[in-house]
Amino acid sequence: MLEVNGVIVKYGNRQILNQVNLRAEKGKFVGIIGPNGSGKTTLVKTINNIIKPNGGSITVDGRSLDTMSSVEIAKNIAMVSQVISINFEFTVEDVVLMGRTPYIKGAETHEDMEIVQDAMKKTKIIHLKDRFVTQLSGGELQKVIIARALAQDPKILLLDEPTSHLDITNQIDILNLVKDASRKGMLVIAVMHDLNLAAYYCDKIYLLRDGDVISSGTPDEVLTPSNIKTTYNIDVEVINNQITNSLYVIPRLEPLGKKTQLSQRDIMSTSA
Numbered sequence: 001m002l003e004v005n006g007v008i009v010k011y012g013n014r015q016i017l018n019q020v021n022l023r024a025e026k027g028k029f030v031g032i033i034g035p036n037g038s039g040k041t042t043l044v045k046t047i048n049n050i051i052k053p054n055g056g057s058i059t060v061d062g063r064s065l066d067t068m069s070s071v072e073i074a075k076n077i078a079m080v081s082q083v084i085s086i087n088f089e090f091t092v093e094d095v096v097l098m099g100r101t102p103y104i105k106g107a108e109t110h111e112d113m114e115i116v117q118d119a120m121k122k123t124k125i126i127h128l129k130d131r132f133v134t135q136l137s138g139g140e141l142q143k144v145i146i147a148r149a150l151a152q153d154p155k156i157l158l159l160d161e162p163t164s165h166l167d168i169t170n171q172i173d174i175l176n177l178v179k180d181a182s183r184k185g186m187l188v189i190a191v192m193h194d195l196n197l198a199a200y201y202c203d204k205i206y207l208l209r210d211g212d213v214i215s216s217g218t219p220d221e222v223l224t225p226s227n228i229k230t231t232y233n234i235d236v237e238v239i240n241n242q243i244t245n246s247l248y249v250i251p252r253l254e255p256l257g258k259k260t261q262l263s264q265r266d267i268m269s270t271s272a
Contacts (some may be wrong), residue, residue, distance in 0.1 A: 001025045001061055001187055002047070002156055008055035009042050009211075016042045018211040019056065024204065026155065029182040030189045031198040033222075034208035035232055040191045041082065043208070044158045047189070048079045060156065074102040078154035080145050082161040082191075086133050092144050093129040096120055099151030119151040122177055138165040146174060150181070157181065159190040163197075175201050199223055199247040207231055223247050 004022035008015065017039050024030045032040045045051045047058060049065050058065045060076050068076070078099070086095065096119055100112045120126040123143045133141060142165045149157060157178060163171040179201050182188040192198045198205055198219065205222040207215040209231045215222045228236050234251055241248040 002189075003059045004043075004047065004056070005058070006056035007043075007046060007053045007058065009039075009046055009051060010054045016211050017046070017053075020208075020211070020213055022206055022213070022216075024187055024189060026185050026187045027182060028187055028203045029179055029201055030187070031202035031205045032189065032191045032208065033193070033195060033198055033205060034214075037210075038208040038231075039211040040208055041160050044079065044160050044189065044191055047156075048077050048158055049073050050079075071102050074152065074154075076154060077156045077158060078149035078152040079158040080142075080149050080160065080162055082164055084138075084141055084145055086141070089132045089134055091129065092125060092131055092133060092136070093120070095133055095144050096129075096147045096151050099148040099153075102152065115153065116151050119147040122150060123147040124173065139167065139170055142166060143170065143174065146177075154186070156187045156189065159188065161191050161193060163194075171197070195223060195228070195249045196241075196247075199249065200244055219247050223249060 002022070002024045004020060006019045006021060007017055008019055009017040020039070020043060022043075032043060034040055042051060046053055060068075065073060093116065096116045097108060097112070099119070100108060100115065104112060117126070120129055123146055125140065125143050125147060128136065128140060128144070133144060136144065142162070146162065159178065162178070163174055166174060175197060178188050178190070182203075190202075192202075202219060204217065205219055206213055207222050207227060214231055215227050223238055225236050225238055228234065228238075228249065236252060237250045239248050239250065240246070
């Protein structure tokens with residue numbers, strides 16, 4: 001359904017993506033992980049045609065993004081960015097309704113409003129529908145933007161750190177919601193920093209470092225101690241979580257507050 005073939009992106013003289021390849025099909029939850037500055041956000045923005053690649057191609061159902069109008073792209077791809085700023089006093093319902101823009105000709109229909117209501121119910125913000133978005137917390141606003149993306153009814157949902165402003169309860173609610181959407185046929189591609197959430201929710205993971213895909217495959221294939229050491233420069237243990245039946249990544253850290261036993265010679269040396 002989605003093919004990224006040899007994509008190159010440059011910012012001036014700096015190359016951000018180095019011939020990246022990615023293939024994903026409907027009904028899958030795909031994670032993009034990697035350290036800060038590895039090109040994750042640039043990749044999803046390029047998939048959404050916000051950034052034009054300097055080389056390579058991106059196709060949806062075999063059709064190049066270059067041949068699609070902005071309306072056609074919006075009907076196929078929706079994106080939730082990590083940086084959200086709405087400074088106008090739109091109501092929550094107004095913002096979610098914006099997701100229907102590619103489909104509305106003239107005035108919104110009863111079907112459009114039903115889709116908007118459903119998106120607000122799924123994201124648990126229906127009680128906020130008449131509030132101005134300028135009055136919301138960062139977490140509430142994040143859920144409004146996710147609801148807007150769902151109202152867009154896309155084939156592909158791109159999420160750039162979708163849980164960055166959410167507490168743990170809302171993180172799980174949103175990830176469960178988009179996981180359910182993928183099971184119903186939507187392709188979900190999410191930039192994620194939490195490796196354990198990626199291990200639990202993702203069907204496939206792409207690991208990026210300095211604009212290169214270091215590894216891709218199932219969580220078992222990608223989240224190995226050697227891959228994580230190579231990419232993040234940290235030693236970890238990777239075990240199977242018996243409760244979730246998924247991988248669990250544990251950093252090897254020294255215990256905090258560990259008291260150092262000083263010898264009498266050390267004490268005398270310090271006193272001197």
